Amino acid sequence: MATVLxxxxxxxxxxxxxIMGFDALYVLMQTAxxxxxxxxxxxxxxxxxxxxxxVTALVAASLMLFGTLLGRGGQDIVRTILTGVIFGILxxxxxxxxxxxxxxxxxxxVQQASxxxxxxxxxxLLPWAAGLAGIGIAGAIxxxxxxxxxxxxxxxxxxxxxxxxxxxxxxxxxVAVLVSASTALVxxxxxxxxxxxxxxxxxxxxxxxxxxxxxxxMIAGVLLVGGQTLFERLLGLxxxxxxxxxxxxxxxxLWLLLKGRIR
Amino acid sequence: xxxxxxxSHRIGQVTILDHVGTRLPxxxxxxxxxxxxxxxxxxxxxxxxxxxxxxxxxxxxGLDVTRTPSRALALRMAxxxxxxxxxxxxxxxxxxxxxxxxxxxxxxxPADAAAVLAALDAFGLTPLGARFLDELSGGQRQRxxxxxxxxxATDWLLLDEPLNNLDMAHAxxxxxxxxxxxxxxxxxxVLVVHEVNYAAAWADHIVALRDGRIVAEGPPAEVLTPxxxxxxxxxxxxxxxxxxxxxxxxxI
Numbered sequence: 001m002a003t004v005l006x007x008x009x010x011x012x013x014x015x016x017x018x019i020m021g022f023d024a025l026y027v028l029m030q031t032a033x034x035x036x037x038x039x040x041x042x043x044x045x046x047x048x049x050x051x052x053x054x055v056t057a058l059v060a061a062s063l064m065l066f067g068t069l070l071g072r073g074g075q076d077i078v079r080t081i082l083t084g085v086i087f088g089i090l091x092x093x094x095x096x097x098x099x100x101x102x103x104x105x106x107x108x109x110v111q112q113a114s115x116x117x118x119x120x121x122x123x124x125l126l127p128w129a130a131g132l133a134g135i136g137i138a139g140a141i142x143x144x145x146x147x148x149x150x151x152x153x154x155x156x157x158x159x160x161x162x163x164x165x166x167x168x169x170x171x172x173x174x175v176a177v178l179v180s181a182s183t184a185l186v187x188x189x190x191x192x193x194x195x196x197x198x199x200x201x202x203x204x205x206x207x208x209x210x211x212x213x214x215x216x217x218m219i220a221g222v223l224l225v226g227g228q229t230l231f232e233r234l235l236g237l238x239x240x241x242x243x244x245x246x247x248x249x250x251x252x253x254l255w256l257l258l259k260g261r262i263r
Numbered sequence: 264x265x266x267x268x269x270x271s272h273r274i275g276q277v278t279i280l281d282h283v284g285t286r287l288p289x290x291x292x293x294x295x296x297x298x299x300x301x302x303x304x305x306x307x308x309x310x311x312x313x314x315x316x317x318x319x320x321x322x323x324x325g326l327d328v329t330r331t332p333s334r335a336l337a338l339r340m341a342x343x344x345x346x347x348x349x350x351x352x353x354x355x356x357x358x359x360x361x362x363x364x365x366x367x368x369x370x371x372x373p374a375d376a377a378a379v380l381a382a383l384d385a386f387g388l389t390p391l392g393a394r395f396l397d398e399l400s401g402g403q404r405q406r407x408x409x410x411x412x413x414x415x416a417t418d419w420l421l422l423d424e425p426l427n428n429l430d431m432a433h434a435x436x437x438x439x440x441x442x443x444x445x446x447x448x449x450x451x452x453v454l455v456v457h458e459v460n461y462a463a464a465w466a467d468h469i470v471a472l473r474d475g476r477i478v479a480e481g482p483p484a485e486v487l488t489p490x491x492x493x494x495x496x497x498x499x500x501x502x503x504x505x506x507x508x509x510x511x512x513x514x515i
Contacts, residue, residue, distance in 0.1 A: 105427060146369065151351040158311070158313055158342075159421075
């Protein structure tokens with residue numbers, strides 16, 4: 001859902017929040033925590049406050065990151081992508097640098113934390129994450145008709161009387177909340193959003209967000225639960241779900257590009 | 264009436280508009296003419312609040328464009344910009360339907376649906392209603408966007424080069440349609456045109472710009488004279504008369 005929203009603001013079907021360095025920031029945070037506190041310190045961190053702090057930090061950072069999208073005139077998508085990619089690389093290199101300083105045991109902990117896992121979800125955090133996601137989803141669906149106008153782009157939505165800047169910022173805020181809640185709960189899932197957004201657009205063939213958003217939420221649910229089942233029963237919990245999701249996501253991304261579906 | 268007072272606009276070091284001041288009359292068709300880079304589109308975009316106003320004041324029917332809520336302006340003036348690329352994949356009727364947005368804010372009623380059908384019909388788009396925009400020719404696309412602004416049913420229509428991509432028949436039909444909107448429904452139209460003869464034949468008022476300044480303004484017969492045209496476009500051209508209106512022989 002966050003990806004659908006993000007693509008609406010950016011008026012581009014290939015962008016996902018994760019391309020913009022969002023996941024890299026999460027990994028950096030985990031690495032920094034392990035480096036700062038050591039394995040025991042990291043393991044002893046109380047889950048609730050850690051989750052809240054992670055969400056707050058991710059929301060703040062992403063608003064700053066996405067804010068460049070509205071920096072000057074707001075329509076400079078190339079600048080936004082570049083900024084995001086550069087920040088992503090910066091975060092990744094910083095995380096890599098910190099990882100070099102860690103001893104191998106600590107590094108293993110970081111690696112654990114930086115792959116998405118749907119089996120290791122902390123049950124205590126679930127209500128919090130569900131609450132946040134619920135707020136985000138409800139907000140997005142309430143805004144659905146306005147999102148349709150937003151998707152037309154600034155040059156058409158402003159004359160139609162949409163407060164374009166405010167709406168774009170609001171949408172990005174929702175993206176930040178949704179992405180942060182899920183990332184802090186299960187870890188970065190990379191291309192998952194892209195698969196879902198692509199499927200939602202492809203299956204509904206409807207530009208209305210009132211249809212698109214629930215479709216995206218349902219597709220995401222089905223994919224995750226299905227993938228997890230497949231993964232538990234067939235693959236016997238080998239490797240991680242996010243590896244499967246990212247592999248499939250990468251293939252899907254290539255297919256979209258080659259088929260010219262992305263315009 | 265649209266009042267423009269001492270409006271200047273700069274992009275970096277380049278001055279696009281330099282202390283432009285004029286009044287665009289109500290209930291008339293006004294054409295903005297001038298060479299490339301004269302500032303016509305910038306002026307239109309400033310009135311349409313698509314660009315932030317840097318200096319000066321613009322008011323539409325007494326409403327200051329920088330302070331009036333966007334929706335209140337959307338009920339008074341519809342705008343068609345030059346660049347109409349859009350992200351979502353829409354059908355023609357859905358696009359025209361967005362013209363009703365300022366009225367229904369996401370909850371269309373039967374009156375809105377009727378207005379959309381009327382707009383499709385007015386621009387000969389009824390058979391194309393179910394087609395996707397990316398399956399249309401440039402001219403059909405352009406008509407779909409004009410129909411969207413028309414569906415907005417506002418007193419003012421601001422059109423930036425609406426004749427782009429249109430063939431002769433559709434260009435004339437569009438001008439005639441706009442003319443009848445002005446004459447019969449009392450609407451006001453402001454448009455940017457490159458072909459001065461369309462302005463000569465249909466406009467009531469012409470504003471000629473060059474290098475960010477207004478060089479001349481007034482009825483076609485006063486503005487479209489060889490001396491003024493030479494001053495604006497930098498080339499000699501003869502002007503004759505056809506059916507009581509000037510005819511500019513700029514192509515020979």
